[in-house]
Amino acid sequence: MTEDKYGLSRRQLLGGLGAIGVTSAGVGLGTTAYFSDDEMFGNNSLASGELDLLLDYKTTYHGGPGRLEDVREMGYDDAMELEGEAGTYLLDEVPDTGDIENWDEYVQANGFCDEDAREMLVNGEEVAPIHLEDVKPGDSGCLSTSLHLCSSPGYIWMNGELVADDDNGVTEPKSAVDDTGGEGEGDLADAVETRVWYDENCDCELDWEGADGGEIDVVLVLDRSGSMSGSMSAMTDAANGLIDELGSSANVGLISYSTSASLGQELTGSHGDVQSAINGLSSSGQTHIVDGVETARNELLNGSNARSGADKIMVVMSDGEHNQSGDPADAADDAKSDGIELYTVGFGSADASTLQSMASDPWDVHYFDAADDDELIDAFSQIGQAIAGERVIFEGTLAELMGLLETDLGIPLDGDRETEYDEIEAGAPAAGDGEGRACFAPGVTTCVSLEWELPVDVGNEVQTDSVAFDVGFYGEQCRHNDGAGSTAD
Numbered sequence: 458m459t460e461d462k463y464g465l466s467r468r469q470l471l472g473g474l475g476a477i478g479v480t481s482a483g484v485g486l487g488t489t490a491y492f493s494d495d496e497m498f499g500n501n502s503l504a505s506g507e508l509d510l511l512l513d514y515k516t517t518y519h520g521g522p523g524r525l526e527d528v529r530e531m532g533y534d535d536a537m538e539l540e541g542e543a544g545t546y547l548l549d550e551v552p553d554t555g556d557i558e559n560w561d562e563y564v565q566a567n568g569f570c571d572e573d574a575r576e577m578l579v580n581g582e583e584v585a586p587i588h589l590e591d592v593k594p595g596d597s598g599c600l601s602t603s604l605h606l607c608s609s610p611g612y613i614w615m616n617g618e619l620v621a622d623d624d625n626g627v628t629e630p631k632s633a634v635d636d637t638g639g640e641g642e643g644d645l646a647d648a649v650e651t652r653v654w655y656d657e658n659c660d661c662e663l664d665w666e667g668a669d670g671g672e673i674d675v676v677l678v679l680d681r682s683g684s685m686s687g688s689m690s691a692m693t694d695a696a697n698g699l700i701d702e703l704g705s706s707a708n709v710g711l712i713s714y715s716t717s718a719s720l721g722q723e724l725t726g727s728h729g730d731v732q733s734a735i736n737g738l739s740s741s742g743q744t745h746i747v748d749g750v751e752t753a754r755n756e757l758l759n760g761s762n763a764r765s766g767a768d769k770i771m772v773v774m775s776d777g778e779h780n781q782s783g784d785p786a787d788a789a790d791d792a793k794s795d796g797i798e799l800y801t802v803g804f805g806s807a808d809a810s811t812l813q814s815m816a817s818d819p820w821d822v823h824y825f826d827a828a829d830d831d832e833l834i835d836a837f838s839q840i841g842q843a844i845a846g847e848r849v850i851f852e853g854t855l856a857e858l859m860g861l862l863e864t865d866l867g868i869p870l871d872g873d874r875e876t877e878y879d880e881i882e883a884g885a886p887a888a889g890d891g892e893g894r895a896c897f898a899p900g901v902t903t904c905v906s907l908e909w910e911l912p913v914d915v916g917n918e919v920q921t922d923s924v925a926f927d928v929g930f931y932g933e934q935c936r937h938n939d940g941a942g943s944t945a946d
Contacts, residue, residue, distance in 0.1 A: 513603045647854050658904075674770070684805075697736070
């Protein structure tokens with residue numbers, strides 16, 4: 458579901474909600490009492506899951522300003538209108554973060570597998586996170602689910618079922634376009650547009666490569682000083698992994714620095730050339746972060762392949778303190794004032810406070826601390842995913858989505874978005890044991906978000922209709938399994 462196709466941009470939607478909210482009779486949309494972590498559908502029966510999988514969720518509704526009391530009357534007693542987002546309501550969140558402002562940051566920063574914390578999450582219970590009445594054209598909402606494996610690595614599927622799609626009566630405007638009625642005769646499931654994606658930062662907003670979906674220029678600024686001698690292999694693996702995350706709209710360049718900085722590869726769309734330059738780096742000398750940043754800034758703004766309309770991103774990695782002339786924070790401020798987004802990675806004995814001050818705001822999203830080689834590789838991978846954007850699993854109508862989710866185990870999810878794995882092939886869930894699918898690691902939070910919208914231009918045929926659907930997740934351990942799933946033929 459692209460922004461151009463369905464216009465699910467929150468900003469665009471809120472501009473028209475007040476006008477369209479009174480133009481037609483409402484409809485009802487909701488999930489039933491099946492939002493469970495360890496059950497799945499199989500041959501119209503429930504089968505027990507095989508893995509310790511916990512989940513939590515947050516659900517929001519964009520229904521127009523001035524409707525808080527209406528929302529609370531739908532059963533959301535504690536619903537609140539989000540600050541600065543008129544007409545957008547927080548319906549429910551598990552765990553309840555209390556005084557903590559950001560649910561998305563909370564679920565990523567905390568582990569929930571100990572006995573006390575796990576009581577905060579959904580663990581086999583059945584809940585109904587969405588139950589809305591009087592939904593109008595232009596209304597939309599989002600359900601973000603945070604998954605936590607608490608034992609061994611596992612394969613996970615997203616599943617569900619369309620429970621009801623009913624026509625509950627015929628109004629005068631509706632009678633001109635739809636004279637059917639009764640259970641199973643509704644048009645709402647075919648009218649509601651949905652999108653499902655891996656929501657890497659759990660914020661229920663799709664991020665994609667380039668702020669406007671366009672071109673992006675990325676320069677890596679890598680430390681090759683003498684203190685890196687024992688970790689050059691890890692750094693090259695980490696940097697190459699970041700590049701693997703990026704799509705064809707990204708031009709990439711390489712700056713490396715020690716006592717001074719050098720341009721290892723000018724911006725290019727040939728990612729293999731950049732990786733070859735990275736693989737050829739060797740360590741020696743001092744740590745001149747300022748020269749690295751200034752050289753990268755010049756390449757991003759004035760390089761022969763720098764694109765004036767592209768988003769500009771710099772990724773600076775250091776394993777020690779700057780010990781040459783200049784102030785790294787000042788150099789970074791100059792780059793940021795030119796519109797360059799700056800990520801920093803502190804490795805080993807790096808000067809964390811300096812790198813944090815260099816990073817773009819908010820610094821805790823743009824600064825990464827890596828204590829060892831494995832954490833360095835992971836930090837670059839996370840930055841690569843943030844730059845590249847989040848991967849969409851499905852776009853289409855609610856009826857089409859439910860058709861996929863109720864097929865066998867549902868849609869197989871991929872535990873490693875660096876791999877090339879298509880969850881849906883030829884309009885059907887892909888083979889769970891297909892090439893590229895990876896297990897989900899224990900102790901790592903993964904968010905999957907489902908966004909829905911009743912388009913502004915929907916016809917009168919959906920008036921008085923209602924729809925109910927199930928959403929769930931199923932997991933089984935990786936050990937002794939190949940991902941095909943226990944119900945596969």
